[in-house]
Amino acid sequence: MSKYLLHARGIHKSYQMGRVSVRVLQGASLDLRNGEFLVVMGASGCGKSTLLHILGGLDTPDRGTLEFDRQDVFTASDAWRRTYRSLSVGFIFQFYHLLPECTVLENVMMPRLVKASAMQWLLGGAKRTARRDASAMLDRVGLAERLQHRPNELSGGERQRVAIARALINGPRLLLADEPTGNLDAAMGEEILRLLVELNRGGQTIVMVTHDPKVASHAHRRLHIRAGVIEEAKARNGARPER
Numbered sequence: 001m002s003k004y005l006l007h008a009r010g011i012h013k014s015y016q017m018g019r020v021s022v023r024v025l026q027g028a029s030l031d032l033r034n035g036e037f038l039v040v041m042g043a044s045g046c047g048k049s050t051l052l053h054i055l056g057g058l059d060t061p062d063r064g065t066l067e068f069d070r071q072d073v074f075t076a077s078d079a080w081r082r083t084y085r086s087l088s089v090g091f092i093f094q095f096y097h098l099l100p101e102c103t104v105l106e107n108v109m110m111p112r113l114v115k116a117s118a119m120q121w122l123l124g125g126a127k128r129t130a131r132r133d134a135s136a137m138l139d140r141v142g143l144a145e146r147l148q149h150r151p152n153e154l155s156g157g158e159r160q161r162v163a164i165a166r167a168l169i170n171g172p173r174l175l176l177a178d179e180p181t182g183n184l185d186a187a188m189g190e191e192i193l194r195l196l197v198e199l200n201r202g203g204q205t206i207v208m209v210t211h212d213p214k215v216a217s218h219a220h221r222r223l224h225i226r227a228g229v230i231e232e233a234k235a236r237n238g239a240r241p242e243r
């Protein structure tokens with residue numbers, strides 16, 4: 001297996017606002033190793049979420065290449081990219097994005113049911129295995145006692161745990177987290193961070209966006225987006241990054 005999971009090269013992305021083009025990413029590049037815990041920092045509006053969406057195949061760049069496991073993501077077929085989004089990548093959002101009318105268990109089962117093949121549906125086992133695997137995943141994130149709750153019956157930290165379980169249910173090679181602790185108080189944020197660190201120790205490759213230098217200090221490597229490009233943080237792990 002290659003040492004690297006992903007290479008992004010010269011990513012450009014602008015948004016058209018009426019007649020004005022807002023240039024966000026202007027040649028962003030990064031290399032991500034298998035098993036790495038990478039953090040992306042930078043001022044509000046610098047393009048962190050934009051970058052994460054592009055890495056996850058949720059958005060396309062204007063220019064530049066993204067290679068995942070030696071496959072060029074944006075020249076691949078739509079079908080390949082759909083599979084990439086649903087199986088290779090797990091995405092965690094700052095505001096959870098859970099389905100409010102579904103239970104915790106159903107929320108986590110959902111990506112697995114989307115993945116299930118027509119044959120599995122015909123044989124009738126898809127729902128049963130999805131339920132089993134989703135329960136196991138929720139147990140792993142400490143929510144075995146909350147399977148039948150709805151998202152609005154949970155604390156913020158618990159909701160984020162559900163979102164993490166949902167992101168992991170299809171066993172993605174890459175976990176992308178956009179400010180997963182940004183909406184939580186310090187104690188809950190730490191709980192989530194501990195979970196991510198534990199997952200990473202188990203081999204999960206993670207790219208996480210955060211504003212918080214304390215949160216960032218848990219990563220192997222920190223990158224900063226400045227003026228549309230990515231710079232490696234010079235500060236040592238645990239130290240405050242330079243401004």
Ligand SMILES: Nc1ncnc2c1ncn2[C@@H]1O[C@H](COP(=O)(O)OP(=O)(O)OP(=O)(O)O)[C@@H](O)[C@H]1O
Nearest residue numbers: 015016017022024043044045046047048049050051
């Ligand atoms: N769909 C869009 N249409 C127009 N402009 C957009 C769109 N999405 C993002 N932008 C602009 O692109 C810039 C980068 O946005 P992005 O969400 O990537 O920033 P960010 O670094 O994640 O910020 P924050 O830390 O506040 O989450 C911002 O100026 C934003 O207004």
Ligand SMILES: [Mg+2]
Nearest residue numbers: 048049050178
């Ligand atoms: Mg953002």
